[in-house]
Amino acid sequence: MAIFSFVKQAGQLVKDGLDAAAAATQAVSLEDIQKKIAASTLEAKDLAMKMVDEDTVKVYAVVETAQQKEELILLIGNTPGVAKVEDAVKVRSGAEAPAPKFYTVKEGDTLSAIAQSQLGSADRYMEIFEANRNTLSNPDAIDVGQTLRIP
Secondary structure, three states: OEEEEOOOOOOOHHHHOOOHHHHHHOOOOHHHHHHHHHHOOOOOEEEEEEEEEOOEEEEEEEEOOHHHHHHHHHHHHOOOOOOEEEEEEEEOOOOOOOOOEEEEOOOOOOHHHHHHHHHOOHHHHHHHHHHOOOOOOOOOOOOOOOEEEEO
């Protein structure tokens, strides 16, 4: 089991219409997280979550691939008010993939700049966008503090 850290006030601030101060004080709602997961393309069997403390969510589920596991963790972690996600997600497809690679968006970042620094070519920005399809709706709209999966 691993614990993944996120910027508590970052998750989709613009999309949810929150400013950083409001997001920092927003209580985490497991019901809201469930709705986000249901609205996504993720398929997780036996999904269950519990609050470990005021800003930590422990997630239990069974998914088909390591990529789905990473996307589920990111979807939960990029929720306003969530600072940590405890991973109790099982992957069906036998061998575990290598440890996931995540990147936290900084002021002035673009997907192209992130692709250049993390993948070696700015032209690969759409790979990052596709890997984060459940948390990004537009490759030109990323939020400072948001955590992205690097394929």
